[in-house]
Amino acid sequence: EVQLVESGGGLVRPGGSLTLSCAASGFTFSAYSMNWVRQAPGKGLEWVSSISSGGRDIHYAGSVRGRFTISRDNAKNSLYLQMSSLRAEDTAVYYCARDAGSGGSCFYYWGQGTLVSVSS
Amino acid sequence: SYELTQAPSVSVALGQTARVTCGGHNIGSRNVHWYQQRSGQAPVLVIYRDKNRPSGIPERFSGSNSGNTATLTITRAQAGDEADYYCQVWDTSSYVFGTGTKVTVL
Numbered sequence: 001e002v003q004l005v006e007s008g009g010g011l012v013r014p015g016g017s018l019t020l021s022c023a024a025s026g027f028t029f030s031a032y033s034m035n036w037v038r039q040a041p042g043k044g045l046e047w048v049s050s051i052s053s054g055g056r057d058i059h060y061a062g063s064v065r066g067r068f069t070i071s072r073d074n075a076k077n078s079l080y081l082q083m084s085s086l087r088a089e090d091t092a093v094y095y096c097a098r099d100a101g102s103g104g105s106c107f108y109y110w111g112q113g114t115l116v117s118v119s120s
Numbered sequence: 121s122y123e124l125t126q127a128p129s130v131s132v133a134l135g136q137t138a139r140v141t142c143g144g145h146n147i148g149s150r151n152v153h154w155y156q157q158r159s160g161q162a163p164v165l166v167i168y169r170d171k172n173r174p175s176g177i178p179e180r181f182s183g184s185n186s187g188n189t190a191t192l193t194i195t196r197a198q199a200g201d202e203a204d205y206y207c208q209v210w211d212t213s214s215y216v217f218g219t220g221t222k223v224t225v226l
Contacts, residue, residue, distance in 0.1 A: 035215070037215075044206065044217060044219055044220040045157075045206050045217040045220070047215035047216070047217065095162060095163070100168060104168065104169070105153070105210035105215070106153035106168045106169075106208060106210075107153075107163070107165060107208075108165055108168070109165075110162040110165075111162065113162055
């Protein structure tokens with residue numbers, strides 16, 4: 001059974017930093033691209049960042065480029081999102097999501113999410 | 121940047137058919153994916169590549185895509201289908217979500 005478990009969320013002040021983690025199990029982690037998707041309270045889904053299976057190909061949404069860094073450790077079956085210069089508008093539930101594989105361009109499995117609140 | 125437009129809400133009587141549309145320029149040339157998000161839960165993929173159902177998704181869910189509109193169809197709607205539905209495509213190194221449609225089962 002595929003499992004994605006996010007952690008690391010919490011309350012942080014504007015301008016602060018936070019690192020999210022996603023522990024993956026139930027599939028060959030190193031074979032799939034991984035992603036972060038977020039959802040602000042009462043709002044829709046917003047893709048944040050993606051990283052290829054080997055970690056070489058990385059993309060960011062314009063709203064977070066230059067402030068967030070995605071990374072992965074295939075030996076630990078883990079995905080990370082380092083967030084810095086956080087703003088109130090970064091407040092959201094952050095989901096870890098696995099790619100479909102074979103260039104599927106969709107989010108086949110999702111974690112339950114971790115809440116990040118940016119407030120003074 | 122590419123935009124996807126969805127109606128904010130759709131209502132359907134229990135047992136009837138609901139259609140959720142997703143509009144985008146020449147969306148028929150792209151692969152469209154659909155997600156269901158029940159209240160307080162994580163999204164779930166219900167249709168991928170226009171018309172394919174992941175394992176465990178009922179046959180009542182189907183998809184189509186042509187021209188400027190992709191459609192998610194839910195037949196024999198059940199109370200458990202009440203949720204927000206989002207369409208999604210890939211566009212030039214980024215993923216784009218639709219604005220979301222709240223489906224209410226009456």
